[in-house]
Amino acid sequence: MMKDLKGKTAIVTGGARGIGKTLVTALASEGCHVLVSDIDGEGARRTAKETAGMGVETLAVQGDVSNAPDVEAMIDQCIETFGRIDILVNNAGITRDNLLMRMKEDDWDLVLKVNLKGAFLCTKQVVRSMMRQRSGKIVNIASVVGVMGNAGQANYAASKAGLIGFTKSVAKEVASKNIQVNAVAPGFIQTDMTEKLTSEVKETYMNHIPARMFGNPEDVAAAVIFLASSSSNYITGQVLHVDGGLVM
Numbered sequence: 519m520m521k522d523l524k525g526k527t528a529i530v531t532g533g534a535r536g537i538g539k540t541l542v543t544a545l546a547s548e549g550c551h552v553l554v555s556d557i558d559g560e561g562a563r564r565t566a567k568e569t570a571g572m573g574v575e576t577l578a579v580q581g582d583v584s585n586a587p588d589v590e591a592m593i594d595q596c597i598e599t600f601g602r603i604d605i606l607v608n609n610a611g612i613t614r615d616n617l618l619m620r621m622k623e624d625d626w627d628l629v630l631k632v633n634l635k636g637a638f639l640c641t642k643q644v645v646r647s648m649m650r651q652r653s654g655k656i657v658n659i660a661s662v663v664g665v666m667g668n669a670g671q672a673n674y675a676a677s678k679a680g681l682i683g684f685t686k687s688v689a690k691e692v693a694s695k696n697i698q699v700n701a702v703a704p705g706f707i708q709t710d711m712t713e714k715l716t717s718e719v720k721e722t723y724m725n726h727i728p729a730r731m732f733g734n735p736e737d738v739a740a741a742v743i744f745l746a747s748s749s750s751n752y753i754t755g756q757v758l759h760v761d762g763g764l765v766m
């Protein structure tokens with residue numbers, strides 16, 4: 519347990535299910551108060567309920583990370599309820615896979631809008647209050663695909679590569695204000711997002727993973743907890759791979 523996370527306030531976007539949901543419970547079990555944001559309001563409320571009995575306050579807020587008024591309302595609610603924001607995890611993300619020649623312009627736009635613009639909007643709003651308090655931790659959930667590329671995921675890979683460039687740029691801008699900005703690049707993690715892949719795609723992945731196993735949301739959560747804690751205070755602008763050795 520990271521003692522210094524007790525009593526801190528965190529926002530997790532896309533917290534209704536999958537990796538985001540596990541991040542919420544992991545942060546809560548470290549003693550963090552958590553705002554769970556998701557476009558799926560019902561799912562966000564379900565996640566929030568799972569932290570009952572952990573001795574922390576959890577607030578569910580329905581909203582779209584790519585919609586500026588929704589993001590503003592979410593940040594306002596966080597400040598109103600908890601008084602501050604110590605940790606932001608930009609986790610909300612989507613895929614709309616297809617080969618380039620078949621990729622629709624709408625699917626390109628939507629993936630870039632949610633995965634990249636969403637992180638921009640949330641970070642911009644949060645950095646304002648982190649700068650005032652002269653401390654903060656931002657963790658962006660990227661992907662190994664943003665580093666190595668992936669056939670059929672040109673839009674998703676571009677959004678995640680963009681998120682890594684965004685992470686490094688913002689890290690440089692706010693480092694002197696004692697705000698650390700890092701990315702976690704998960705490999706193949708077992709969630710709804712990867713469940714829909716064909717068994718051939720899964721097998722191809724497995725053949726390239728030196729650890730010879732897929733990861734769990736808990737593996738990602740352990741990296742996020744480290745990057746959200748004071749143990750990582752001298753680490754910024756980094757991309758931490760959680761992928762069983764897939765990319766090295």
Ligand SMILES: NC(=O)c1ccc[n+]([C@@H]2O[C@H](COP(=O)([O-])OP(=O)(O)OC[C@H]3O[C@@H](n4cnc5c(N)ncnc54)[C@H](O)[C@@H]3O)[C@@H](O)[C@H]2O)c1
Nearest residue numbers: 532534535536537557582583610611661704706707709711
């Ligand atoms: N599962 C993997 O193997 C894997 C690998 C690398 C990176 N990632 C990244 O991890 C993050 C979480 O992935 P997951 O596997 O848990 O996916 P998931 O599809 O299970 O969950 C994503 C969550 O984001 C929410 N969401 C979608 N669009 C949103 C929007 N516009 N505003 C707010 N919330 C929105 C969804 O409702 C859902 O609750 C994503 O950024 C994904 O790209 C996942």
